[in-house]
Amino acid sequence: MKPSDTLLWLASLANAQNYNNFKTKPSDLINTQCRDSDKLPTLTYGSKDIVFTICTEKYIKGTVLEVHNAIVDFASYPKWNTFVIDVEARSGSSLTPSPPPVGTKMTFTTTGLIPKVNTKSLEEISYVNPDVDGHSATRGTYAMSAWKGDMTKLAPLEHVNVVMNVGYGYTRYVSYESYYPGVTAAAIALKGKLQKQFDQQGEDLKKYVEGGSK
Secondary structure: OOHHHHHHHHHHHHHOOOOOOOOOOHHHOOOOOHHHOOOOOEOOOEOOOOOEEEEEEEEEEOOHHHHHHHHHOHHHHHHHOOOEEEEEEOOOOOOOOOOOOOOOEEEEEEEEEEOOEEEEEEEEEEEEEOOOOOOHHHOOOEEEEEEEEOOOOOOOEEEEEEEEEEEOOEEEEEEEEEEOOOOOHHHHHOHHHHHHHHHHHHHHHHHHHHOOOO
16 A cells, blocks of 8 residues: 555545444445445435435446545546536535545536536535445455435435455446435436436546546
C-alpha cells in the first residue's frame, strides 16, 4: 500500500460509523451483485417496499482502495465522470479532505437524463468505509460507500457502492440506487436513462482507475 493510500485508508476508516438505525448491516451487503435481485436493499432503508433499483457492475483492474478512493473523491468527479459532471458541497459541508465525513451534504449535477438539460440532486453521505469487515486478515477485501437522497424525506432513495477484491489484480464494483414509495412518476419514467447513465458511469470509473483517463 502506498503512503498516500494509507492516509486515505485511515481517513476513510475514521469516518466509518456503525449506525444502530441502519436497517441493513454493511456486512450483509458485501457480496451484493446486480443479478441477486431487481430490488436491492440499502443500508438506511432496508429491503421493504422497494419500488425499483438501478444497478451496474464492473470488473476493474486495480485494488479495492484505488476504486473506493475514486468513488469518494467527489471533488475529482469532473475529471472522469460523464454522468455526474460536478459535485459541490452545500453550506456547512466540504468535499476536502477526501473522503468527506458521513453527514456531508452535496449537490450533484448530472447529464444525459433529459435532452440538453443538466439536472441537479441533493445528496447526503450516509456511509464510508474502506474496510467493512474491520479485520487485518480481510483488509483490502471489502469497501463500501453510500449516500442518500436529500431532496425530500417523502421519497427516500439511497445509492450504495460495494467494492470487493476478486483476486488476480481485479476488483468487482457494484453500484446501485434503490427507490422507495414516494418516488415521483418522473423518476420512474427516467428509469431506462438512469440505467444507461449508471452503466456509463461504471465504464468511466473503470477507465479512470485503470489509467485510461488520467
